[in-house]
Amino acid sequence: MEETTFDCDLIHSIMKRIWTLRTLERENVATNDALESEVGAGSSKKNRTTSANASALKLTCELLRVFITEAVQRAVAIAEAEGDTQIEATHLESILPQLLLDF
Amino acid sequence: MEVNIFIARFDFPSIRSENQEKEMEAVGGSGSSEVENDLEMKLLRDRFRLSAISIAESQVSKNGMEVSKVVVACVADLAFKYTERLAKDLQLFAQHANRKSVNMEDVILCGKHGHITEEKLEFLT
Numbered sequence: 001m002e003e004t005t006f007d008c009d010l011i012h013s014i015m016k017r018i019w020t021l022r023t024l025e026r027e028n029v030a031t032n033d034a035l036e037s038e039v040g041a042g043s044s045k046k047n048r049t050t051s052a053n054a055s056a057l058k059l060t061c062e063l064l065r066v067f068i069t070e071a072v073q074r075a076v077a078i079a080e081a082e083g084d085t086q087i088e089a090t091h092l093e094s095i096l097p098q099l100l101l102d103f
Numbered sequence: 104m105e106v107n108i109f110i111a112r113f114d115f116p117s118i119r120s121e122n123q124e125k126e127m128e129a130v131g132g133s134g135s136s137e138v139e140n141d142l143e144m145k146l147l148r149d150r151f152r153l154s155a156i157s158i159a160e161s162q163v164s165k166n167g168m169e170v171s172k173v174v175v176a177c178v179a180d181l182a183f184k185y186t187e188r189l190a191k192d193l194q195l196f197a198q199h200a201n202r203k204s205v206n207m208e209d210v211i212l213c214g215k216h217g218h219i220t221e222e223k224l225e226f227l228t
Binding site for chain 1: 143144147148150151154155157158159161162163166168169170171173174177178179181182185186187189190191193194197198203204205206207209210211213214216
């Protein structure tokens with residue numbers, strides 16, 4: 001049974017990007033306080049970028065896939081209840097609050 | 104509220120570029136590296152959107168229905184925003200446990216936020 005899902009490497013690179021951006025922000029704050037012009041990468045423990053476990057990555061891919069699946073299935077349910085064959089923006093609007101609260 | 108922002112952003116590309124410019128001005132710092140990060144992030148975001156759209160469309164076709172382009176684009180965008188939030192939360196959880204790498208437990212904690220029941224979590228692991 002074929003099933004499309006997210007590419008683990010893609011998710012991993014996105015996460016690493018966000019993590020490096022966050023550590024850079026924290027570095028900027030730290031250097032402004034300490035009056036240092038440059039901070040060597042990995043010089044202090046707090047400035048090393050976070051990484052992800054292999055199975056954690058797979059779980060994250062699955063979690064994101066479930067997010068999209070939930071959104072689509074709930075919208076489909078609303079659309080079927082209204083008797084439409086195409087999912088429109090109004091259907092998405094009605095499921096949006098509960099979806100955002102659930103995730 | 105977040106909901107209104109998402110609903111209003113059906114023509115999201117133009118709105119987001121404005122917000123990004125404002126954010127970059129506010130952060131300041133070295134201008135060129137900010138732009139570089141932004142470009143690469145845009146690339147990753149587009150790739151993410153493509154896979155999100157393919158997943159969504161395969162799900163819709165399973166139910167024998169059709170979906171409008173706006174809805175699919177919106178779902179992909181929502182998924183990306185969720186990914187960003189997830190990344191930040193995962194980093195915080197790992198840091199709280201004095202770890203440098205994100206673990207299965209961190210992901211499970213993020214999943215427990217909402218409606219995901221014990222059964223689904225077991226199935227996922």
